[in-house]
Amino acid sequence: MFSEGATIQRGYVWLVGAGPGAADLITLRGVKALQRAEVVLHDDLAGRDLLELCREGTEFIYVGKRAGGHSASQEEINRLLVSQARAGRQVVRLKGGDPSVFGRMGEELQALRAAQIAHEIIPGVTAACAAAAAAGISLTQRGLASAAVLATGHECAGKSGPPLDWEALAQPGTTLCVYMGTRSLPDLARRLVANGHAAETPLLIISDASRPQQVIRAGTLESAADLAHDAEGTPSLVVIGEVAAQNPEWQTAAPARTYAHASV
Ligand SMILES: C[S@@+](CC[C@H](N)C(=O)[O-])C[C@H]1O[C@@H](n2cnc3c(N)ncnc32)[C@H](O)[C@@H]1O
Incomplete structure (x- = not known):
């Protein structure tokens, strides 16, 4: 537990989830780590505003x-x-998001363990949760979905093991949350429909969730390619499954809908 005033030994690493972008979506524990840090290694998805919290x-x-x-x-x-x-x-x-979700934390942990460096993981709000909040949907809405799958639409070329079996994953009662998926979405949607999934299966693409420029695009597997084209180039989370239709605007979906950014 990261308690106020606790002595942290020298030579310590915190792997901190910054959350999806809005600076106030980091955890308090993450803020405390930033305030104690002497050096911060950061990348693009971790909000810049957070660096201002450092001493x-x-x-x-x-x-x-x-x-x-x-x-x-x-x-x-x-x-x-x-x-x-x-x-x-x-x-x-x-x-960005949570370090354990498509964040290459596994490699960093291995390196720290091998070097016997004391460390702690501080979780963060992952993009799928931020996207669900932005869209006003529950990823596991009772009666519609009993499972939510976090999947990557961008499998690495040299990865070991079999490729993802999308047809098996996209079952009724399952919500697919696809990270890094806009580029491959047209192909994925075509494959799912060709393998018997309804073309009307609801889908949302939530771009820049929690940021001022947040955009939500609502459609179906049938309109996925057009929506994906519009969303390309922005960090976007694709939600496929019945729960997507619980988004209040989904029923009257225009190709793209922009929502005001709500912050506390
Ligand atoms: C390398 S993964 C990192 C995921 C991160 N560790 C997490 O837990 O959210 C980057 C992908 O996460 C998704 N993503 C990250 N931030 C997002 C946001 N604010 N809105 C929508 N998608 C986001 C996008 O699919 C993006 O391409």
Whole structure:
């Protein structure tokens, strides 16, 4: 437990979930870690505003994939985490959403364990939950869905193991939450329909959930390709399944609907 005033040993790493983008969606524990950090390794999806919570003198190391620029490889990030902690520093690795969901946290944990670096994981609001909140839907609405699957639409080329069996995953009673899925969505929607899924299966694409520029696009597997085309280039979460139709505007869906950003 991260308690006020607790002594954190030198050479410590917090793997912190920054949440989906709005600065006030990080956890209090995440904020405390940022306030203690001497160095923060951050990337694109972790909200910039959060860096302002750090104390003066904190070093920021950008390890993201800024367009056109150099991006740190995962191995470089692992090495940096270990070397900074070995130098006795208190390190935050700030990651968008939750670090355990499509965040390559597994590799970072392995590196920290191998180097025997003390560390803690601080969870965050993952994009699927932020997207559901933005759209006003329950991912596991009683009577409509008994399971919600977090899947990637962008499987790595060199990955081991079989490719995802989308037809098996997209069963009635299951909500599919697809991360990094706008590019592959036209193909995925075609495949699902070709394999017997109803073309009218409801679908939402929630882009920039929780951010001021948030956009929600509502449609079906049939209109998925057009919606995906419009959403490409923005961080977007695709929700496929009956629960998508619980979005208040879904019934009268125009191709794209923009919602006002609500913040507390
Ligand atoms: C590399 S994954 C990281 C996921 C992150 N660890 C999480 O738990 O949300 C990046 C993908 O997450 C989704 N994503 C992240 N932030 C989002 C947001 N604010 N709105 C919608 N989708 C988002 C998008 O599919 C994006 O391409």
